[in-house]
Amino acid sequence: MAKKSAAKGKQPADPAIVPAEPALGGAEDAPVVLPAREPAAKVNNASLTELKIALDDVVKEYFCLPTHRFTRSHAHEDVRLALGWTSVAVAAATGYYGYVTEFHESKYWVSVGVVLYVVLNTVLALYVAYVEKNVIFVGKRRTIASRISTERLTISSLAFSSPTSHTTSSWIPFPLSLLASHSHSPLSSSPSQAATYPLYSLTLEYTHSSNANKSLLASSSSTLARSFGEMVDSEGRVARGEAERWLGEAFGEVCEKGKGSVGGSASEGEGRKSR
Numbered sequence: 001m002a003k004k005s006a007a008k009g010k011q012p013a014d015p016a017i018v019p020a021e022p023a024l025g026g027a028e029d030a031p032v033v034l035p036a037r038e039p040a041a042k043v044n045n046a047s048l049t050e051l052k053i054a055l056d057d058v059v060k061e062y063f064c065l066p067t068h069r070f071t072r073s074h075a076h077e078d079v080r081l082a083l084g085w086t087s088v089a090v091a092a093a094t095g096y097y098g099y100v101t102e103f104h105e106s107k108y109w110v111s112v113g114v115v116l117y118v119v120l121n122t123v124l125a126l127y128v129a130y131v132e133k134n135v136i137f138v139g140k141r142r143t144i145a146s147r148i149s150t151e152r153l154t155i156s157s158l159a160f161s162s163p164t165s166h167t168t169s170s171w172i173p174f175p176l177s178l179l180a181s182h183s184h185s186p187l188s189s190s191p192s193q194a195a196t197y198p199l200y201s202l203t204l205e206y207t208h209s210s211n212a213n214k215s216l217l218a219s220s221s222s223t224l225a226r227s228f229g230e231m232v233d234s235e236g237r238v239a240r241g242e243a244e245r246w247l248g249e250a251f252g253e254v255c256e257k258g259k260g261s262v263g264g265s266a267s268e269g270e271g272r273k274s275r
Helices: 002-011 048-060 075-100 103-132 190-198 239-275
Strands: 133-143 148-160 199-210 215-227
Touching: 002 190, 048 133, 048 148, 048 199, 048 239, 075 103, 199 239, 215 239
Parallel strands: none
Antiparallel strands: 133 148, 148 199, 199 215
16 A cells, blocks of 8 residues: 555646646746736627627726726716616606505606606617717826826727628617717728628727816827637637737827827927918
8 A cells, every 4th residue: 555655646746737848949948927817708709799898898908907007987887877777766766656656646756757767768878879979998097207298098999790780889779779870891891801890990089188188299090990800719719919919009000190190280380380
């Protein structure tokens, strides 16, 4: 028994946790230690809405990382929650009052509750359709160089299944959905580009200002799109590294574009003054 136990003690640990040899390089190469990240959740590849929500979450998390330090605004979420829960409270109170009170005595206040519930939901639908629109991220950060300035970033997203059909993040009820603005795909509908659909489209609006937003230092807007297939694998896992690389390039581009546009307008203004 002692020999068997000694033999078992000499056996290596579970082979599943034994580090494998690197495919390239010598044995002396140290293993690369990557930062801990949350495992990517699986999404349904057949659902364009789920794919869009998954990438929207990546966008929100990316710009809140310490490398960017944007402070996210939850104003749109707060308004939706306030209107939604208020309408639920009105419906619950109206239902309870109608249950404990005689029908003829409760008709007036039940009617008031029903009208108030309809008004609250109509206001919520109008807010989502015409104020929030397709915005998924609003953030700002302060920078200190020669002076204190504020950068503001607003990001909107759409998912295109075809050049003319798109999916939004927010629910807009009928018939308000017919009145909402219809967006077209940022790519043309040529046959050579048909294989890139479905597309994930982002619109970045960037402003850089100082003196409590009185002095505009930079301002720009950029719309870009990429195929879902380039950022989501066949099993429904989001390739965070690829998506974040794309977002970093897009943000750098919109920042440089804003500096150039404001610089050009400023030089034109100085030229007019000199004349």
